[in-house]
Structure formats: structure tokens, C-alpha cells
Amino acid sequence: MVDFSLWDILRNLLMAARWTVSLSLIAFIGGGLVGLLLLVLRLSKLRGAQRVVSVYVQVFQGTPLLMQLFLAYFGIALFGIKTSPWTAAALALTLYTSAYLTEIWRGCVASIPKGQWEAAQSLALNFGEQLRHVVLPQALRIAVPPTVGFLVQVIKGTALASVIGFVELTKAGSMISNATYKPFLVYACVALLYFVLCFPVSLVAQSLERKLHGNRR
Amino acid sequence: MLIALDFSAVLSSWPLLVRGVLWTIGLTLVGTVLGLLLGTACAWARARNLGPRSATLRGVVASYVELVRNTPFIVQLFFLFFGLPALGLKLSPELASVLAMVINLGAYSSEIIRAGIEATPRGQIEAAHSLALTPGQTFRRVVLPPALMKVWPAMVSQIIIVMLGSAVCGQISTPELSYAANLISSNTFRAFEAFILATVVYLALSILTRRLLMWVGARFLVGR
Numbered sequence: 001m002v003d004f005s006l007w008d009i010l011r012n013l014l015m016a017a018r019w020t021v022s023l024s025l026i027a028f029i030g031g032g033l034v035g036l037l038l039l040v041l042r043l044s045k046l047r048g049a050q051r052v053v054s055v056y057v058q059v060f061q062g063t064p065l066l067m068q069l070f071l072a073y074f075g076i077a078l079f080g081i082k083t084s085p086w087t088a089a090a091l092a093l094t095l096y097t098s099a100y101l102t103e104i105w106r107g108c109v110a111s112i113p114k115g116q117w118e119a120a121q122s123l124a125l126n127f128g129e130q131l132r133h134v135v136l137p138q139a140l141r142i143a144v145p146p147t148v149g150f151l152v153q154v155i156k157g158t159a160l161a162s163v164i165g166f167v168e169l170t171k172a173g174s175m176i177s178n179a180t181y182k183p184f185l186v187y188a189c190v191a192l193l194y195f196v197l198c199f200p201v202s203l204v205a206q207s208l209e210r211k212l213h214g215n216r217r
Numbered sequence: 218m219l220i221a222l223d224f225s226a227v228l229s230s231w232p233l234l235v236r237g238v239l240w241t242i243g244l245t246l247v248g249t250v251l252g253l254l255l256g257t258a259c260a261w262a263r264a265r266n267l268g269p270r271s272a273t274l275r276g277v278v279a280s281y282v283e284l285v286r287n288t289p290f291i292v293q294l295f296f297l298f299f300g301l302p303a304l305g306l307k308l309s310p311e312l313a314s315v316l317a318m319v320i321n322l323g324a325y326s327s328e329i330i331r332a333g334i335e336a337t338p339r340g341q342i343e344a345a346h347s348l349a350l351t352p353g354q355t356f357r358r359v360v361l362p363p364a365l366m367k368v369w370p371a372m373v374s375q376i377i378i379v380m381l382g383s384a385v386c387g388q389i390s391t392p393e394l395s396y397a398a399n400l401i402s403s404n405t406f407r408a409f410e411a412f413i414l415a416t417v418v419y420l421a422l423s424i425l426t427r428r429l430l431m432w433v434g435a436r437f438l439v440g441r
Contacts, residue, residue: 062423064384067416074409159289184303187296198287
């Protein structure tokens, strides 16, 4: 039997952590784009758009991410497309992230006083211009801390992709633990690596929030 | 090519689904009650001017909260279930699941309650002190009820997140709803239908839970 040193375990986990980071970035960027689209759709006066977006948000916030991953994994296959854990995980996490981000951002837009919209309207700006030049720049400032904070949730969410066979940090952890018979050490290392990834992001979100509140007072 | 969906095989395994739903509800119930107790205790330990003044305790609680909030639930669960036996502490899947949920909710709810406590006017605490209430009494009777009332909607959302998170517990073979869906999918080879059905049930559960908890909050927290 090969003996695994702590360094072997850590090195292999670090290699796998790359995939956690890539998947998080894909989900965050993809989810941000879809979320922005949904936000604009929701703010527009299109008939039924508000309803559709709020049902979308409720479905993704009211069901487990694990089920969403399973449905993406088996659902894409139903259309005769060959599914890899990669595509399924990227798709499910993107949709999940978009639902949360669009809801977070909607709250930020709602906190912009109505007078700002009306002022923009009275300057004869159309809906797109009102959003682009008046409302979104102000909402953006408020939106940054909770958006950064949500990145932590996305990073932690990628851990569930291990269940459909995507080899990231958690999956690598269970594989290494099976090979080394050192589950306590391995899972402690896995948890530590997640902490190292997430804690700085949490701190940045916290300090951004403090700065923002400081400015408002 | 779209394969036609066929729910009949999945629906005929309804006893499995019912058992899964009951387990999910049970896990959530126990996890919520114990988790809120743990969270309240942690919030008390960390609250300024109220809790125990020991800096060590405060540091331990703060580390616990940050550690749990910055690692995935599934890793916490695997650590308890697969990791602890190496120390000679073997947990059943069900016990490990409940423990993981309590630890998780404890950390999140302590932060939520702390936000409520910080919104309590200082004069309230000073008034309680001047009535010669002990710090414990002040916390239980003066600070906690309005704090909980203020943050109840956030708390309800967190409880629902924990309930949805319990889907992961099926991975260590706790017989909850997602485990039932997995079992049905391997019995009937109808994976997509089984997971759609389970997802719909989860959605219904979360909508009902939100309604119920908001009602409980309005009934027992407001206007006391």
C-alpha cells in the first residue's frame, strides 16, 4: 500500500480546488448575466414579465440546489444531448445564481427613490436610458456588498456538483479519503480549503457594507 | 429527440415519497428547534453588555460561526459522518444529519439574532438594569423578544434554506425526500420524473413552511 503524506493529500486537494474556483466563476458570471437580463425584464412594463420572473425566482429559491443539479443532469439527456457533469453543473448553478442575484438586485433598485425615475422621465429619457443613466448607477453602489456576499454562497454551492460526479474539491476529498483511509484528516483539509476560499470574500463583503453604511450616515 | 414523460411508475411508489416527506419534515423540525436554541445561546454569548464577559468564550463562538458560514453544508455533514468515526465517535446517518443541521442553523441564526439585538435601543437595556434584572433576565425578557420579532422574516428564510439543504442528507442514506427520489429513480429507471416530482414536493413544502412560520411569527411574536 502506498503511504500518503499530508502534503500528497493537500496537493491533490489543491489541484481539485481549481475546478471549484472555475465552476464558481462560470456560475457567478453566467448567473450575473442571466440575472441582469431577468432584472431588466422585471423592471420593464412588459405584460406578464413581472409574474414570470417572480415565479422563476420562487422556483429556484424554493427547491434544493441538489434537485436542480439532478434535473439538469437528467433533463439535458432527455433532449438527446450527451450530458457531462460539467455542463449540467454549469447550467444548474448559473440558473440558481441568476435567480438569487436578480432578487438581490431588484431589492437594490427598489431602494432607489421613485423621484429619480420620475425625474429621468421628465427629462424625456426612455426606459432604457432611465435605467442606464439614472437608476442602475445608483443601484450598483448599493448592490456591490450583497453581491460579493452571495459569491460565498456560490462557492459553497459548487460543492453539491460532487454529487453528480463533477470532480471538484468535495468529490476529490471523498475519493482521497477512500484511498487513504484518513477521512478525518481529509475532510478537515477540505473544510479548511473552502474556508480559505470563502473567508476573504466574506471579509471583503463585510468591509464594503461598512463603508457603504458609513457614507450614508 | 424528446422522450415522453411517464409518471405512473414513479407515482406508484408513493409510500416511499410519503416516508421521505415525513423524514424531511421531522429533520427540519428538530433541526430548527435545536438550531434556534443554539443560535440564541451563541448570540447571547457574543452580545455586548449582555452575555458572559469571557473573551475566550466569545472568540470560540465567533470562530464557530465563521467556520460554519464559510464551508459547505455537505462538507460539514461528511466530516461528521465519515470523519468522526476515526476518533471513535460513530454516528448513525440520521443523527449525523440532525447534528449537521443544528450546527449549521445555529451559526446562521446567531448572526441573524445578533443583528436584531444590535437594533435594540440601549435605553431598553439600561432600563432593565435599573430594575435590577440580571443579564440573563434582561436578555430573555427585554432584548430577545423584540430582536426576534425584527428579524423573523430573515429567520424564516434561513429555516427554509436549512430545510432545502437537508436534501443533501440523503447522500449519507438518511431516508429523507431526496433519498426517496434517488431510490425511486433506480427502481423505476425514471430518473427525470422522480426528481421532478420530488422537486415539486420540495417547492410545496417551502411555500407551506413560509406561510406557517410567518403566521406563527405574527401570532406569537408580534403584539405580546
